[in-house]
Amino acid sequence: MSIWPEERVAAADSDLDTVDMTVNVGPQHPATHGVFRMVLTVDGELVVGCEPYIGYLHRGLEKLSENADYRQAMGWWDRTDYLAGMCCEGAYTMAVERLAGIEVPERADYIRVIMMELSRINSHFMFLGAFGADVGSFGTSFVYAWRERERIYDLFEEVAGDRMFPTYFRIGGVTMDLPDNFESRCRWVLGSIKQGLEDMDGLLTGNEVFVERCRGLTPVTPEQAIAWGFTGPMLRATGVPWDIRKAEPYSVYPQIDFEIPVGVQGDVFDRFHVRLAECYQSVRIIEQCLEQMPEGRVLAPKLPKTLRINDGELYMPTEGTKGEYGVYLMAQGGTNPYRAKLRSPSFCNLSALTELVVGSYVADAIIILGSLDIVLGEVDK
Amino acid sequence: MSSEPVIGEPEIAALVRERLPDIPFEASETKTYADLRVAPEHFLALVTGLRDDAELSFDLLRNIVALDMEEAGLEAKYQLYSFPHGHALQITVPAPIPSCELPSLTGLYPAANWHEREAAEMVGLVFTGHPDPRNLLLEEDLRIHPLRKAHPLQKAEILQGIEDGPPGVEV
Numbered sequence: 201m202s203i204w205p206e207e208r209v210a211a212a213d214s215d216l217d218t219v220d221m222t223v224n225v226g227p228q229h230p231a232t233h234g235v236f237r238m239v240l241t242v243d244g245e246l247v248v249g250c251e252p253y254i255g256y257l258h259r260g261l262e263k264l265s266e267n268a269d270y271r272q273a274m275g276w277w278d279r280t281d282y283l284a285g286m287c288c289e290g291a292y293t294m295a296v297e298r299l300a301g302i303e304v305p306e307r308a309d310y311i312r313v314i315m316m317e318l319s320r321i322n323s324h325f326m327f328l329g330a331f332g333a334d335v336g337s338f339g340t341s342f343v344y345a346w347r348e349r350e351r352i353y354d355l356f357e358e359v360a361g362d363r364m365f366p367t368y369f370r371i372g373g374v375t376m377d378l379p380d381n382f383e384s385r386c387r388w389v390l391g392s393i394k395q396g397l398e399d400m401d402g403l404l405t406g407n408e409v410f411v412e413r414c415r416g417l418t419p420v421t422p423e424q425a426i427a428w429g430f431t432g433p434m435l436r437a438t439g440v441p442w443d444i445r446k447a448e449p450y451s452v453y454p455q456i457d458f459e460i461p462v463g464v465q466g467d468v469f470d471r472f473h474v475r476l477a478e479c480y481q482s483v484r485i486i487e488q489c490l491e492q493m494p495e496g497r498v499l500a501p502k503l504p505k506t507l508r509i510n511d512g513e514l515y516m517p518t519e520g521t522k523g524e525y526g527v528y529l530m531a532q533g534g535t536n537p538y539r540a541k542l543r544s545p546s547f548c549n550l551s552a553l554t555e556l557v558v559g560s561y562v563a564d565a566i567i568i569l570g571s572l573d574i575v576l577g578e579v580d581k
Numbered sequence: 582m583s584s585e586p587v588i589g590e591p592e593i594a595a596l597v598r599e600r601l602p603d604i605p606f607e608a609s610e611t612k613t614y615a616d617l618r619v620a621p622e623h624f625l626a627l628v629t630g631l632r633d634d635a636e637l638s639f640d641l642l643r644n645i646v647a648l649d650m651e652e653a654g655l656e657a658k659y660q661l662y663s664f665p666h667g668h669a670l671q672i673t674v675p676a677p678i679p680s681c682e683l684p685s686l687t688g689l690y691p692a693a694n695w696h697e698r699e700a701a702e703m704v705g706l707v708f709t710g711h712p713d714p715r716n717l718l719l720e721e722d723l724r725i726h727p728l729r730k731a732h733p734l735q736k737a738e739i740l741q742g743i744e745d746g747p748p749g750v751e752v
Contacts, residue, residue, distance in 0.1 A: 429692025
């Protein structure tokens with residue numbers, strides 16, 4: 201090929217046949233955020249086809265749950281959305297409690313909400329750090345995010361004894377009460393989180409290159425989002441103020457004052473910004489919980505040694521960190537559920553990847569995938 | 582204080598009966614939503630009505646659950662939500678024996694695509710009219726249905742090349 205631009209342009213204008221190229225991304229690739237594989241068909245820099253492949257992390261959650269005691273299965277559900285283990289525990293325990301008709305003490309409900317919101321912040325920080333790295337801030341956003349995540353994990357360790365998979369919730373409450381200095385420790389962590397959010401906001405939203413890369417990239421209309429089954433920040437970025445904590449409230453969320461941040465045009469920048477704004481709301485929720493939390497027991501009294509549930513079924517939706525995290529359970533007597541099914545938000549958000557990616561450039565495809573904020577443990581079940 | 586969600590409306594089944602009088606279904610309650618049990622031949626008409634009727638407008642397909650009910654055959658459960666009205670319900674459809682065929686909802690709800698692929702591989706339902714009926718979570722050439730009750734849970738399985746039979750034949 202010629203080195204002279206004019207000759208190159210002339211060559212491109214001629215009816216030269218070009219061949220589409222297939223580029224394999226993943227399953228072991230830093231940009232896929234886990235063991236996810238997509239095969240891109242590219243015409244030069246333009247993506248003309250995308251085929252996602254999932255299932256590399258499939259552990260048979262549903263089959264295992266059907267073959268385990270209601271309480272034993274907790275550990276498997278922890279490991280679905282492994283960035284926010286407490287949210288998954290919350291969804292599963294609330295589903296079992298509702299199926300069995302178990303009342304939870306109010307203090308336990310408040311503790312759960314604090315833990316779930318800390319998990320949400322934790323998961324969103326993971327997104328902010330990794331997404332910043334996808335777009336090109338290299339390591340800085342990662343390090344900023346990890347500082348706060350480490351502090352939240354330290355707090356989890358103090359409360360529950362483990363960082364990522366605490367299995368802290370129990371059917372009927374939580375394992376043990378909070379440590380004595382929890383309130384002051386938690387307020388210190390919240391102050392640190394607020395500082396971290398300011399830093400992240402300054403680093404990313406204040407960066408013109410970042411904003412230019414993200415703004416206007418794959419805008420999604422509310423109608424498209426609903427048809428594709430988007431929920432959570434992906435749906436709210438399109439301007440639909442729908443949050444299950446408000447729309448179908450559970451636990452103590454009705455007694456707490458918070459707002460639902462929404463985007464305008466559903467593009468990559470709005471998805472980023474909705475998640476950033478949600479962290480501030482989560483901080484607000486935790487602060488109110490710390491003030492309102494009553495004293496009392498943290499585990500329901502007179503729980504049966506072996507939990508047996510008679511006939512019944514339910515679908516219990518909760519607001520996970522990525523969207524609607526729903527648990528379907530069917531009981532037919534006995535100690536195991538007859539059928540357990542996870543409605544995974546990442547799975548549904550990811551299913552529209554082809555529609556989002558086709559027509560963009562290869563470098564943008566990576567950003568679009570990052571903006572979906574998938575976690576493969578949840579996609580693959 | 583219980584974690585009692587305020588979910589759905591008990592009168593939603595009555596509303597559906599009023600708006601779609603031609604479609605027979607059995608209404609019951611789950612612990613959260615109303616459940617409408619419909620025969621496979623009326624399934625597509627019911628879902629189309631639920632989606633398109635202005636008073637109902639169930640525009641979000643939340644989830645599909647595929648079940649193996651052993652002697653009673655396979656079943657599918659669909660959870661729907663309506664953004665304009667904020668109500669939700671569940672539809673239960675038994676799949677006919679022995680074909681296990683249900684119409685695909687991908688034409689009505691694009692979100693059904695992956696849910697149906699998962700339901701097909703996991704219990705062996707066959708969705709007629711599905712644009713891409715390949716395995717999703719399992720290996721592409723695997724023809725087992727792990728969530729059937731007859732499929733054993735083993736510590737480790739070497740599955741390549743093992744077939745449980747063609748999808749949808751044995752129940």
